[in-house]
Amino acid sequence: MSEKISINRRDFLKKSVFTGVASYGTLSEFGTQNLFAEGDGLPDMVAVKNGEPDIMFDRAMDAYGGMTRFVKNGATVVVKPNMSWNRPPEMAATTNPGLVKKVVQSCLEAGAKQVYVFDHTCADWKMSYENSGVQESAQRAGAVVLPANDSKDYVAVENPGAETLKRFKVHEQLMNADVLINVPVLKHHGSTGMTAAMKNLMGLVDDRRFYHKNGLNQCIAEFCLYKKPTLNIVDAYLVTMSNGPQRARPQDLKLMKYLMVSTDIVAIDTASAKILGKKPENIKHVQIGHDLKIGTMNLDALKIQRIAL
Amino acid sequence: MNVLRWIRRIAGLAVLAAFFYMFVLDERLAGAWYQVLPAIQFVPSLLTLIAVSGSVFAVSFIVIGLATLVIGRAYCSFLCPLGIMQDVLLRLEGWFRIRRRYSYRQARPVLRYAVLVLAGLSISSGLLTAVRWLDPYSLFGRMAYSLLSPPVHCLSHWIASMAEPRGILIFSDLAKGQMPLFVLIVGLLVLLSFVVSTMLAGRFYCTTVCPVGTLLGLVSRHSLLKIHIDADTCVNCGQCEHICRSGCIDAQRGSVDHSRCVLCFDCLSVCPKDAIGYGLKCAGLRVTPVGQRRKLLGGSLALAGLGVAPGVALRYAGVREHGHSPVMPPGAVSITQFKTLCTACHLCVSKCPTDVLQPSLIAYGVDGMLMPHLDFSRGYCEFDCNLCSQVCPNDAIAPITIEQKHTLQLGTVELDENLCVSYTQNEDCGACIEHCPTHAIYGELKDGVHLPKVKPQGCVGCGACVHTCPEQAVRVIAHAVHTQAERLEQPEPPQPEEPPKGEPATDEFLF
Secondary structure, three states, rough: HHHHHHHHHHHHHHHHHHHHHHHHHHHHHHHHHHHHHHHHHHHOOEEEEEOOOHHHOOOOOHHHHHHHHHHOOOOOOOOOEEEOOOOOOHOOOOOHHHHHHHHHHHHHHHHOOOOEEOOOOOOOHHHHHHOHHHHHHHHHOOEOOOOOOOHHHHHHHHOOOOOOOEEEEEHHHHHHHOOOEEEEEEEEEEEEEEEEEEHHHHEOOOOOOHHHHHHHHHHHHHHHHHHOOOOEEEEEEEEEEEOOOOOOOOHEEEEEEEEEEEHHHHHHHHHHHOOOOOHHHHHHHHHHHHHHHHOOOOOOOOOOEEEOO | OOHHHHHHHHHHHHHHHHHHHHHHHHOOOOOHHHHHHHHHOHHHHHHHHHHOOOHHOOOOHHHHHHHHHOOOOOOOHHHHHHHHHHHHHHHHHHOOOOOOOOOOOOOOHHHHHHHHHHHHHHHHHHHOOOHHHHHHHHHHHHHHHHHEEEHEEEEEHHHHHHHHOOOOHHHHHOOOOOOOOHHHHHHHHHHHHHHHHHHHOOOOHHHHHHHHHHHHHHOOOOOOOOEOOOOOOOOOOHOOOOOOHOOOOOOOOOEEEEOOOOOHHHHHEEEEEEEEEEEEEOOOOOOOOOOHHHHHHHHHHHHHHHHHHHHHHHHHHHHHHHHOOOOOOOOOEEEEHHHHHHHOHHHHHHHOOOOOEEEEEOOOOHHHHEEEEOOOOOOOOOOOOOOOHOOOOOOOOOOOOOHHHHHHHEEEEEEEEOOOHHHOOOOOOOOHHHHHHOOOOOEEEOOOOOEEEHHHHHOOOHHHHHHHOOOOEEEEEEEEEEOOOOOOOOOOOOOOOOOOOOOOOOOOOOO
């Protein structure tokens, strides 16, 4: 494992030296603009590819104005990874633990008072938290990992804009938090075709059966009427292309080496669908999200910064 | 100071603490050393021999027998959790002064041997009902699980609620769902009967009812080391008789019934003249006359027969034909074998991480009351878990590997399309599809909806789909004999709907 990482690091170093030299001229124009411009100058989405998750995250956040743009000093942050299944990290049914660690660290470095990490898991929560490796990496980074499978930890909220998901219960820490950072893993999904940023938010809700019973895609989209994440970070490093979400075979996995960050949850899911080789309009909750104006599927209208490492 | 009594007390408390830890505290003892303790108990060890699982613990009951031949019934005070529990009750009752003063009781050989014969028949006939209600280890296990775990879990809930905000999750491990009421009631009734029996007659259960005690008593009356009263020093004060929890000291005659003595060593402490010792000295052995033996044998057999009859009647009266067979834990092999080996000690129930393993009421028939079954309203059987098969001391849940479990079929799934959301409302639901570990339930895209379809041959019967289904549209039809599930061929990954522009490792993006 450590050997593999060191090789990757070496690769990265080599590549970054080359690209650094080659793009010296462009960086001096383009890079400074990103560093100093606020608001308008920043892209709507940053997509990075061909790197390790933690390194891609650093590059993406640099281009996106840094974590301080989202996490203010003294803020309470909820980081919501996908750690919903009792699967080892190498099966990528859950968010890359290294990425979660990096996200938590970056929130704390930005001045977060407290970072909470939790997920209402599908499989047994203790096994999922432990075997996905996410609990340990989040704790090591300084986050407080909370269980989220007990109804007593949830509070009822109203969602007036919604048609179906009008009243539901969300985790109490979400109510207290200033910032929600959504860190899903991109996967094929047997129920919805795809799971990425929007679907991942189901892990903040108490009654998942309600979703399944009353129009899964509608409910997934309508949650965003209640709360949109401050920032979405999609882990598309090792992607489950088929037989998702949890018991894919090794041959169902594809090493795509992507990572996207965006505040637009519909846009980031649209890009995710394309990585999965699907038409975004066929992923119903994404289409509903677009129709409800939660975000846009029209990627051409957005300023997307693409960084190939 | 009486060293022997202190050794007994310390060893007893240590054993009881270990059992408490096992039944109540530690959720995942996978492969730990302390699972040895249930496995070396007399009845579990004996049953392991019958299970022919090759477990080394099968020799334990022979070792206990041989040890009894040398030192007497030390098992009953040093290793048996029920015996030690009664000692604790006796101590508590002493503190509250609600215990009767003991006196010598006549042995009740007919009752004792009848119970022993009944237990023997119960094991050899495979109708384990009698043993399920007589085996001291299982009686204790059920009480520990049903009576100790609820308060401990309440407490841990409370501690966890304070610890969790600080990121401490170890106390959260213990939080479990509510226990079925009948389990609690049975536990309370059994405890109550032990409180009463100890109050009135000390170790009455151990000296008169317990089949293990009676069997070891047959050996211990010939044991090498014994309690003996030195007639020359004895002043017939009777203090030893009054303190004897087994009621086996006859101070008048200066004799001890070694078949009932559980070696508590209280008499050694209480004797003002140090007339009582534990050692090689042999007091004259009283042998029952032959004529009386015949009567004993006849009486015992008749009583045992009376005990067997209702069991047989229950079993063949077709009680368990009602409804479906219960879903048995992976490793139970078949309903016949499981009923032959499981004493319902509830160690597996207390250990099950997903809470799916629950005591049953009459799912196995009245004769199999309290045996564990999979209750999918409580949880699902985790694909990558074999904890119950690791902890079962009887090998009633035979040891299986995770690899074996992946193709072990406990039952097969059945989908009722009339209840399924995807069919009735033409909406994506797919809860069963995403939870199924084997893809025995899979989604078929029709008019944009992922419709669940079933390949029962690939189903392992884990109930993940049943547990998660919002409309109870799926259920598992249990097998009476576990079989092999097929490893399903998965469809190859579908071709992308849009031809990829940028393959991995190029600098082109897919969007």
